[in-house]
Amino acid sequence: MTDHHDFDKNYLENGKGFKSWFFSVDHKRLGVMYLWAIGVFFVLAAIASFLIRFEHLSPGQTIVSAQTYNVLFTLHGAVMVFLFIVPGVAASFGNFLIPLMIGARDVIFPKLNLYSFWVYCAGSIILLGSLLAPVDTGWTFYTPYSIDTGTNVIMVTFGVFVLGFSSILTGINFIVTMHKLRAPGLTWDRLPLFCWAAYATSLLQVLATPVVGITLLLLIGERYFGLGFFDPAKGGDPVLFQHFFWFYSHPAVYIMILPAMGIISEVLPVFSRKPIFGYKAIAYSSLAIALISFLVWGHHMFTSGQSKLINIIFSVITFAVAVPTAIKVFNWLWTMYKGSIELSTAMLYSLAFIFLFTIGGLTGLFLGALAADVHLHDTYFVVAHMHYVMIGGTVFGLFSAIHFWYPKMWGKMFDEFKAKIAFVLIFIGFNVVFFPQFILGTQGMPRRYFNYSPEFAFLHQLSTYGTWILGVGFILMLYVLCRPTGPASANPYNSLSLEWQMPSPPPTLNFKEIPTVNDSTYAYGTKIEQEA
Amino acid sequence: MNWLPTSASTFAPQVDSILFLVTIISVVSIILVSFMLIYFVFKYKRKSVNDQTPAITHDSFLETLWTVIPTILCIVIFIYGYVYYDRYTTTPKDAYEINVTARRWSWSFAYPNGKKTFNELYVPINKPIRLVMQSDDVLHSFFVPAFRVKQDLIGNRYTFINFTPTKEGVFDIYCTEYCGLSHSDMIAKVHVVSEFEYAKWESGEEAKVENAYADMAPSKVGEQLYSSKGCVACHSIDGANGVGPSWKALYGKKREFTDGSSELADENYIKNSILYPVKGPDAKLVKGYGPVMPSYQGLLSDSEITAIIEYIKTIK
Ligand code: HEM
Ligand SMILES: [Cu+2]
Ligand SMILES: [Cu+2]
Numbered sequence: 001m002t003d004h005h006d007f008d009k010n011y012l013e014n015g016k017g018f019k020s021w022f023f024s025v026d027h028k029r030l031g032v033m034y035l036w037a038i039g040v041f042f043v044l045a046a047i048a049s050f051l052i053r054f055e056h057l058s059p060g061q062t063i064v065s066a067q068t069y070n071v072l073f074t075l076h077g078a079v080m081v082f083l084f085i086v087p088g089v090a091a092s093f094g095n096f097l098i099p100l101m102i103g104a105r106d107v108i109f110p111k112l113n114l115y116s117f118w119v120y121c122a123g124s125i126i127l128l129g130s131l132l133a134p135v136d137t138g139w140t141f142y143t144p145y146s147i148d149t150g151t152n153v154i155m156v157t158f159g160v161f162v163l164g165f166s167s168i169l170t171g172i173n174f175i176v177t178m179h180k181l182r183a184p185g186l187t188w189d190r191l192p193l194f195c196w197a198a199y200a201t202s203l204l205q206v207l208a209t210p211v212v213g214i215t216l217l218l219l220i221g222e223r224y225f226g227l228g229f230f231d232p233a234k235g236g237d238p239v240l241f242q243h244f245f246w247f248y249s250h251p252a253v254y255i256m257i258l259p260a261m262g263i264i265s266e267v268l269p270v271f272s273r274k275p276i277f278g279y280k281a282i283a284y285s286s287l288a289i290a291l292i293s294f295l296v297w298g299h300h301m302f303t304s305g306q307s308k309l310i311n312i313i314f315s316v317i318t319f320a321v322a323v324p325t326a327i328k329v330f331n332w333l334w335t336m337y338k339g340s341i342e343l344s345t346a347m348l349y350s351l352a353f354i355f356l357f358t359i360g361g362l363t364g365l366f367l368g369a370l371a372a373d374v375h376l377h378d379t380y381f382v383v384a385h386m387h388y389v390m391i392g393g394t395v396f397g398l399f400s401a402i403h404f405w406y407p408k409m410w411g412k413m414f415d416e417f418k419a420k421i422a423f424v425l426i427f428i429g430f431n432v433v434f435f436p437q438f439i440l441g442t443q444g445m446p447r448r449y450f451n452y453s454p455e456f457a458f459l460h461q462l463s464t465y466g467t468w469i470l471g472v473g474f475i476l477m478l479y480v481l482c483r484p485t486g487p488a489s490a491n492p493y494n495s496l497s498l499e500w501q502m503p504s505p506p507p508t509l510n511f512k513e514i515p516t517v518n519d520s521t522y523a524y525g526t527k528i529e530q531e532a
Numbered sequence: 533m534n535w536l537p538t539s540a541s542t543f544a545p546q547v548d549s550i551l552f553l554v555t556i557i558s559v560v561s562i563i564l565v566s567f568m569l570i571y572f573v574f575k576y577k578r579k580s581v582n583d584q585t586p587a588i589t590h591d592s593f594l595e596t597l598w599t600v601i602p603t604i605l606c607i608v609i610f611i612y613g614y615v616y617y618d619r620y621t622t623t624p625k626d627a628y629e630i631n632v633t634a635r636r637w638s639w640s641f642a643y644p645n646g647k648k649t650f651n652e653l654y655v656p657i658n659k660p661i662r663l664v665m666q667s668d669d670v671l672h673s674f675f676v677p678a679f680r681v682k683q684d685l686i687g688n689r690y691t692f693i694n695f696t697p698t699k700e701g702v703f704d705i706y707c708t709e710y711c712g713l714s715h716s717d718m719i720a721k722v723h724v725v726s727e728f729e730y731a732k733w734e735s736g737e738e739a740k741v742e743n744a745y746a747d748m749a750p751s752k753v754g755e756q757l758y759s760s761k762g763c764v765a766c767h768s769i770d771g772a773n774g775v776g777p778s779w780k781a782l783y784g785k786k787r788e789f790t791d792g793s794s795e796l797a798d799e800n801y802i803k804n805s806i807l808y809p810v811k812g813p814d815a816k817l818v819k820g821y822g823p824v825m826p827s828y829q830g831l832l833s834d835s836e837i838t839a840i841i842e843y844i845k846t847i848k
Binding site: 070142145231237319351446525 | 715
């Protein structure tokens with residue numbers, strides 16, 4: 001174990017080799033390991049999605065069989081959701097940044113933190129182990145198909161069940177850390193917004209994850225012991241499964257996006273040299289969104305046969321969440337007003353986030369409107385909508401973070417110019433892949449379709465060509481990140497946030513002396529007007 | 533390029549009007565956001581590291597503005613969505629009821645006069661229709677883009693769709709709830725016909741069809757039925773394994789069953805397989821296959837079954 005603490009060594013140099021990492025309780029090392037892990041899973045699931053798209057180059061069979069296609073989109077969805085995006089930004093950058101940002105030496109339960117990571121690894125191995133008899137249910141495991149299919153549903157759902165513990169434990173760890181370990185003077189209203197976002201995310205993880213865990217256990221019980229919770233043949237109710245599933249999975253959507261929103265709130269002020277506009281609105285709206293998000297799950301089920309009244313209520317609440325989301329976008333925009341804007345790579349990703357996330361959010365309005373959702377539900381419109389939120393939002397936020405904290409994390413700089421070329425490719429590629437899908441969906445192209453009518457061919461082909469641009473962009477980005485250009489200074493952007501007030505990369509124990517905080521993290525610019 | 537599918541029901545233009553409204557709102561919003569992004573980036577471009585910036589953190593007027601306007605827009609969109617949805621879900625009194633049963637991977641329709649059709653739905657124009665739907669197995673969803681209607685089918689309860697067709701023609705019915713291997717081929721057609729033709733169809737299509745078949749060899753008729761009745765979803769004719777056994781060289785072959793018995797595949801065997809496919813976990817099935825073949829009792833006439841048998845005989 002790493003008991004030989006060395007205050008002068010930075011965290012990357014403090015021990016070499018597999019063991020020094022895999023048994024490390026250092027939150028920074030854990031953050032980096034999570035980043036690697038989600039990176040690997042992202043590449044795996046992205047390859048699956050490129051195959052899915054390639055299959056759609058022509059109607060009928062292009063490269064894979066129908067069964068393989070069904071397996072591919074299940075694999076893609078399950079890996080992207082459960083292994084990549086749910087742990088995602090929170091586990092990687094949350095671990096790396098929260099103690100640094102609040103002036104602590106580590107999270108409050110470092111061993112528990114390591115244990116969460118191991119649980120995550122175990123869950124991932126179980127989930128991927130199902131590839132021996134790959135599952136074809138879609139990542140939603142809807143009953144009764146998931147009870148009926150001959151594929152390895154038990155293993156995948158058990159993997160997700162195990163992963164849930166990692167999520168819950170990390171959530172608890174972060175919440176307690178932020179309550180107990182903030183540096184003197186770091187009041188809640190000075191806390192960086194990334195921490196606020198991580199706090200709201202952690203709440204969701206702790207409150208929502210148990211529900212999906214129990215649901216999947218019921219499903220396993222049904223498959224293994226023949227219990228009749230969801231199978232109509234045994235007097236169960238298949239729609240009940242959907243309620244349980246979305247009771248977790250809608251809040252999970254915010255587990256995915258909130259940390260990315262936190263990142264945007266950190267990057268914009270630094271490259272605009274302005275305080276974040278409407279600090280309180282952003283902080284509290286994170287919490288509000290997190291809580292209301294527990295009450296909208298039924299908007300995934302407008303056509304499932306649930307009662308009309310329930311549909312109407314879910315539609316109202318869904319629109320109620322839309323408003324705080326819109327407010328956030330305007331707050332970010334106005335942060336740039338009269339600023340001194342530097343278009344670094346990280347900033348470009350953040351600006352693209354605002355643009356793409358706005359499209360994702362606006363198209364959500366179509367789906368929230370009852371009569372329109374009747375037409376659009378389970379078509380490619382939904383596929384496009386969710387990818388605008390999850391890639392345009394979360395993945396662009398993650399990429400922004402990777403570039404923004406690169407100097408801090410690795411103590412090196414990267415080639416900004418080439419990184420920007422990668423950005424342009426990814427931005428264009430992404431839109432070429434997914435924008436046509438809005439039109440496809442509106443025209444009535446259903447999702448999870450191996451085959452399609454020739455009338456949809458042109459837009460499908462366009463979408464497939466987009467993945468090629470996107471793929472090149474991803475590869476170029478990786479290439480740039482793997483070839484650092486030189487050492488980084490402690491604070492290359494003149495940021496005021498605590499993590500930049502220490503050498504890059506940070507020393508193993510972060511702070512020799514716990515700092516005292518006297519002002520907001522966003523005290524940029526000259527104060528001319530002051531409101532009460 | 534058509535942005536929208538044909539509009540062929542009273543509900544379709546209502547949905548389209550919401551799509552139109554929200555599209556306008558979205559386009560205006562995204563132009564506004566993009567304009568601000570781009571304008572700010574150029575206007576406030578960093579000139580030096582010592583640029584002076586004002587510490588603006590609040591603006592009551594703007595914040596009220598961008599809270600109130602989205603709220604109003606959301607309320608308007610909700611109301612639009614709600615009002616049309618309410619009309620769509622309210623059943624008209626004089627609706628013509630058709631029963632729909634979905635099973636992997638086909639649709640069957642039963643009409644008030646006792647007629648049944650398979651993968652082809654016939655409805656009269658300008659008459660309110662109510663579909664009473666149920667699934668025989670997993671979830672399915674009935675989707676007609678031209679009508680803009682969609683509803684899941686469930687195993688343990690009925691679900692409903694109301695629509696009034698307004699345009700004659702043939703439109704696609706898709707399954708939009710994932711249901712396994714041939715989900716994307718679970719496609720049927722809805723025929724919207726004039727009231728006159730509908731009456732004609734109701735009183736004697738069988739005869740018409742039989743007539744149409746009259747001058748065709750039975751094996752050719754069987755070949756058509758093979759795809760039009762959906763056997764193609766599970767049975768191959770080239771020996772490839774599907775959900776069901778291939779028909780290649782089936783006739784005269786010795787069939788082995790899950791209970792250890794066996795039988796020669798002759799005419800009666802094939803006919804019985806079509807009418808009474810064995811269901812339930814311990815029933816007799818062809819070795820290696822599950823109990824998923826639906827019964828075609830009432831869906832295929834005797835002469836049609838004969839035609840299929842003749843067709844199977846030709847697949848060597
Ligand atoms: C790397 C670029 C990506 C591409 C090209 C891509 C493409 C696709 C495609 C083609 C589908 C299948 C649509 C269908 O047949 O219905 C799909 C489904 C899906 N994608 Fe992605 N995707 C990407 C990234 C992501 C990310 C980052 C997430 C994050 C969570 C994600 C989550 C999903 C989910 C949940 C589904 C639904 C799977 C299902 O229907 O069961 N994708 N994606
Ligand atoms: Cu949701
Ligand atoms: Cu289906």
